[in-house]
Amino acid sequence: EVQLVQSGAEVKKPGESLKISCKGSGYSFTNYWIGWVRQMPGKGLEWMGIIYPGDSDTRYSPSFQGQVTISADKSISTAYLQWSSLKASDTAMYYCARRVGGYSFDYWGQGTLVTVSS
């Protein structure tokens, strides 16, 4: 069974750093792109970027380029989304998802809620 399990909720202060994770299982982790999606409170989905764990090829939405870093450790089948300096506007639910043919996501993680508040 394909599963993407994300790390737990985080509460951080502005300016702090953060790295959240997404662990894949039940499939060959290195052979599928993993994407990250933001959903701010009460708002829609925003496509952030994707990574191919096999070779760490990474693509970012222009809206998120330079704002976050996507990485992966294929040895432990885990993808990451990180911030070097959080802002209150980073408060959101973040989902990881596996991308398949047709540029669509098929399996989704359960989401990680990130709250940034002073």
Add this chain to the structure above:
Amino acid sequence: QTVVTQEPSFSVSPGGTVTLTCGLSSGSVSTSYYPTWYQQTPGQAPRTLMYSTNTRSSGVPDRFSGSILGNKAALTITGAQADDESDYYCGLHMGSGISVFGGGTKLTVL
């Protein structure tokens, strides 16, 4: 920057048919954009309904169908049910492996 457009809200009667659309602020949507449709209910992760314009994901009932209508991608629900009341998002592939979501359509079944 091109924006993906969706109706903010739509209403359908139980048993009725509704067509949600997904367009571009500039240009036309074609199959080359690999339109994908996602359904999300409050508090839940999104669920993939349709990909590559008109291919249903596993387990999605055949009352959901996808197409290109004119210059937009479309998701049609035939015989709407109460549990179809959700937010629906389309995603379009913009090239170089990058996709964009539309703003979403809140569907009410009443």
